[in-house]
Amino acid sequence: MTNSKGRLYGIGVGPGDPELLTLKAYRLLKSASVVAYQSADDRPSVARSIVASYLNDRQIEVPFHFPRALDPYQAKPLYDKAVIPIADHLAAGHDVVVLCEGDPLFYGSFMYLFTRFAHQYETEVVPGVSSPMACASAIGIPLSYRNDIFSVLPATLSSEVLATQLVNADAAAIIKLSRHFAKVRDVLQKLGLMTRARYIERATMAEQRIVALDEVDADRVPYFSMILVPSNVQL
Ligand SMILES: C[S@@+](CC[C@H](N)C(=O)[O-])C[C@H]1O[C@@H](n2cnc3c(N)ncnc32)[C@H](O)[C@@H]1O
Structure with missing residues (x-):
């Protein structure tokens, strides 16, 4: 004792x-x-x-x-x-x-x-290796440069808030997708971000999957997934 x-x-x-x-x-x-x-x-x-x-x-x-x-x-x-x-x-x-x-x-x-x-x-x-960093490495695209504003946005936010935040960010990670995926994809489409945005499922796990946003079945999006919008800067 x-x-x-x-x-x-x-x-x-x-x-x-x-x-x-x-x-x-x-x-x-x-x-x-x-x-x-x-x-x-x-x-x-x-x-x-x-x-x-x-x-x-x-x-x-x-x-x-x-x-x-x-x-x-x-x-x-x-x-x-x-x-x-x-x-x-x-x-x-x-x-x-x-x-x-x-x-x-x-x-x-x-x-x-x-x-x-x-x-x-x-x-x-x-501290541990966090999912946005793991996802950026998985897609192999630089996430944010210099004075870029990098935002983390829960997909649970409304379309309006997501759109405003995305317009004001240089790069973003949209987490907690699951049943909110279709709403988020719609916002990205309206903002013309579909080609820049990447979808990553279960990054670094054995079942890791990276597919184009328009190929994702919105009814089968797991909790361990995110969309990254990498910086537009290319140096
Ligand atoms: C409650 S947050 C936990 C974040 C975690 N503490 C971290 O540092 O990454 C859960 C969200 O993180 C994201 N996430 C966590 N692990 C992930 C992975 N391996 N691949 C893709 N997204 C992941 C997903 O968006 C998920 O909905």
Whole structure:
């Protein structure tokens, strides 16, 4: 039995390729006794699948689930409840390593743990290779130059907001496509951006797919996909 509190680590495991893990994340993962990750009942954890070959059966695994796209006021009590198993481990003095797809602090669910625990427990965040960078490398096109404004736009925004933001950006990543794909494609068409924009699905994963926007079936767009609009500058 120990009196000291556990430490919380949020480690970025990158966009999919298990080799895109930092040495620091790898070291923490290999030495972790408790490994936590976001996992819905009906879907296995993507972050866990990325590092599955580095885990061992002596590690305690703690799945947790934050439902997506809830009104923040409705979400708060559910999120408070979801983190209880992790709180129990930390209070018992166990370090907890939380696996985060991409980077933990870039639209990552780790942020809900960070805001709840960082003031109580020693917390360390290990950055990860983030999906816009992985997608730019996958399509092999320079993303932003010099003083370019690079915008990250959730596809959940309205057509009007997307159009305004795209007009004001030199380069952009449009994330969280799924059922919003058709709306986004329509906006890109109206702005004359169809030839510049690229669609990338599951970048760096075994199932990576890059196709022209007009070849994408809008009814089969996975969550792990994005559209990049690279800079127009060519130097
Ligand atoms: C909640 S955000 C998480 C971002 C993540 N923390 C990161 O640093 O990349 C999820 C969105 O990131 C994008 N994304 C994450 N991984 C991806 C991948 N391997 N390929 C394409 N898009 C990805 C998708 O647009 C997805 O809807």
